[in-house]
Amino acid sequence: MNDLYVCPLCHAPLQALHCVACNREFRTQHEIPDFSTRDHYWNQLSPEQMEVLLEISEAYGYRYGIEKIAGLFKDPYLIQYALDPYRADFRAILPITPETHVLDLGSGWGAVACALAPSCCTITVADTNPYNLRFIRMRARQSGVNNLRAVRIDPLDDARLPFPDNTFGVVLLNGVLEYVGSASQDVSAEEAQRRCLREIRRVLRPDGVLYVGIENRYSYRYFMGVRDHSSLRYTSILPRPIASLMTRLRQGRPYRTYTYSHQGYRSLLASAGFTPPEIYIAYPSYREPRFILPGDNDQAIVYFVRRHLSYIRRKRLRHLIEAMINYLPLHLSGRAIRQICDSYLLVAGAGK
């Protein structure tokens, strides 16, 4: 498997995880190639909690481990987040076939990777957290998945992927891009995201596609006071300098978890060399894409909203949206829904 990797720093081929070009040695930990060059830890659970979870999952199964242990340590939502196969339903809009090589960046608990594995040729999960990667390998083994490999990498801010050029048909960035920029300070958050996207484009095949699942910066939820990635209210919709001032005052750090409007995503992806993305609207959110709407088809958007209006329990909001789709011209209703929806799914070609 080692010939599948290149040095993440100089992109030279590796010999037994040794880079002859820059003389750097990489390790294998728990049979997982480790290409990280600096310490970084992000997870819902602490390392100690993860050790307990891994031990129990090994003995009683990953599902038992998550249901009984992870739920105790953390919000019970984590159980659904870690186990729910619906989370991979964005596959409906991706060209994944039994010949496709998929890369899942920031793979978390492996819910997406393990659900997609039977549909593709190989799936590579890459994450900064070694405990999560061990968990995913165990999960795959227990689920009978044998086309999954796990790789530890540096945070995506550093744009150091240990894969050769033109390797993958599909790269997944599900709930990850917004955090790119928060693990480094050397460049602006937007530049860190662009740098990461360029690196992803490098490992994509010429006909490959990038999938991004992410929040809308101007989601109606943020206007209603829901906290965004900074854990503060309204920072998403405020101008960046003011948001940064707020986070510096309240948390002592700048605001660097950037999300964008759909035009913003188009610009960001274009500046990294991707083709203009197909934009979809995920409902209720990209984390749980039960419904996926074509973002550029006003008729389909309005059709869906009209059919599912009754799900909105708040009467005033329901009546407001009903009035909007009944009295506004179709293109304006579609545009309004597109501007304030919760999250987007973006599919962009490598454009090589």
Next chain:
Amino acid sequence: MSLAILRYIRRRGLIPELSSDQPLSVIKLNTSTLEGGALVSLVFPPNASHPLYALRVARHPEQRQGLDANYAALQALSRVPVLEGTIPRPVVRDAFQGIPFTVETCLEGSPLAIEIALADTESDEQRLVHLLEPVCTWLWKLHTSTATGEKAPFLPSIAGTLKYFERHALLPTEDIRALQSYLTPLQSQPVPQVYSHNDMHPNNLLYRPDGIGVVDWERSAPDSPLRDLFMLFTYAYLFPPDRIVPAEERYRSLWTDTTPVCQLFRSTLHRYMSPSPIVQDLDPRRAFCSFLAHTAVAIRETGPGFARERLPAITRILIAETR
């Protein structure tokens, strides 16, 4: 996957209406991932105000059982005149790069689940009856027109369900023993077989001013006619999570109360118990036990979360009522 398959359909000219060069759009719907449920997308031809087709794609290449069952059911039932217009028409069955898919016509209507949720929010029980009555009538039509006259063992999956409850410690041992003692006699008495939809969840039922539509036949198979009926009331009346009256109370009320929904349930049940082509030969006690069995299976299929929270209370009510 769905878009790549649509391009393939267009390239091969499998559906003439989709042959123009303008882009097609899809709405991916919410479908179950359990037991190999397919991905379902509604297909919007260019400039159409509503979708014309529903595309079903297997989530995994080897998971084609549900797809095949759905397509076979639509083919078989499209020849039944009384069901005309209430079920989709099958259009294409094929595979793209090893991924099986089918296309059927898209029925107009809003999911009954939404209408039920709205009626429930407003505590409008008359509205609920107005929604469920056409479904009961439709079920009767389906069952009477597809009755084979053959009989089969009663609900074979009940034994597995009780083992599942025991293995996951979802019920006290004495309750499981009580359930077994009520259900064992039923096992020895075969039930008449009809074509059963087997997934009468309100998400699979479409509400239309002129009637109903029924989709998602992936789990359809010859079965007891009561399975559909019990499943309908279990999912439409007892299970929805946002009810003001707890589900446990509703289990009791279904057999005793004089509210419109409870009366509808009992009158429909009596229809099945009266002499007919699909006579169940059930006395009320056996009907109750049968309901108990179907409910246990439905709870298992709903998932461990619900089962853990409500199964013990519901089972105790049912056991007490059965006595």
